[in-house]
Amino acid sequence: MHFLGGFVGLIGCKVSCNLKAPVHILWISMNNFPSVRAMDKEKKESVSFTKGLLQSEELYQYILETSVYPREPEPLKELRDITATHPRSIMATAPDAGQLIAMLLKLTNAKRTIEVGVFTGYSLLLTALTIPEDGKIVAVDLNRDAYDIGLPVIRRAGVENKIDFIESEALPVLDQLLEDPENENGFDFAFIDADKINYWNYHERLMKLVKVGGIVVYDNTLWGGTVAMPEECTPEKMREGRQRTLDLNKLLAADPRVQISLAPLGDGITICRRIH
Structure with missing residues (x-):
């Protein structure tokens, strides 16, 4: 999850705003990332929230503790714990989304992959652990820190x-890959969790790099749940990202080159299987 700018809001809030039914949204305070907490006014104690769009924290924890954490390799658990201490830990790939990504990698027998947006490397490590010993990942991020x-x-x-690992903007790297004819249709899988303004630009290039039958996964395609809200009900600092996400989702839904599925894991992930 790589947001374009900070925004302030609530986490796990239910919003009506003249909608036919309340919408559960995930609002994150980028100005208070070290804790990412909401205050229970009655109990006067801090209540921790994790990244997810389910209606209750308890249900999300049930999924994690029953299905995800028991199968999580020890290196991933260690990295998740380390990342939790980072001021922007919410940018890490949600572990339940990671579990699905690992399954997709196995189902497609992925060997050569691309990752745009790395952060501390949870999804990158997950991919590296999943692909074969001779597999390769081209990983791109603006910031190596x-x-x-x-x-x-x-x-x-x-x-x-x-x-x-390449410390760079992603578009020049993808363009450079395309300069080599052997890279066209040469990748099995791609995971994109970076600047939303360029998602469609990435998509156009990945449709040449990822083979027919390969998978491209986009993160944050529900944008905290705001995609289901009118613009006037969306916090101002989330509106640009919301609109870019809406535009992307429409383009992906209409793209005849891919079969898609938008899954409500983490902040929403859209799975695109290239068919043309």
Whole structure:
């Protein structure tokens, strides 16, 4: 989850605003990331929230504790715990979304992958652990600092050799990959969790890089639940991201090159299977 700018709001709030039914949304305060907490006014105690769009924190915790955490490899758990201490820990891939990504990687027998937006590397490590020993990941992020936090865990897991980390804007890297004809249709999988303004630009390039039958996954495609809200009901600082997400979702839904599924995991992930 890489947001374009800070915004202030509530977490797990229910909003009506003349809608036919209340919409459960995920609002994050980027100005208070170290705790990402809401205050229970009656109990006068801090209540922690995690990243998810389900109607109750208890239900989300049930899913994590029953299905996700028991199957989570130890290196991923270690990196998740380390990332939790980062001021912007909410930017990490949600573990339940990560579990689905790992399954998609296995189902497609992915070997060559692309990741745009790395942060501390939870989804990157997950991919490296899942693909074969001779698999390769082209990982791109503007800022190496967060990646360096997770790098010791990646090294201890013995999978650094699978990762080609590039500190750069992503579009020039994708364009450079396309300069080599062998890279066209040469990748099996891509995961995009970066600047929303360029999602469609990434998509156009990935439709040439990822093979027919390959998978592209986009993160944050529900934008805190605001995609189901009128603009006037959306916090001002979330409106630009909301509109970009709405535009992307419409474009993906109309793209004949892909079969899609928008899953309400984390902040929403859209799975695109290239069919043309």
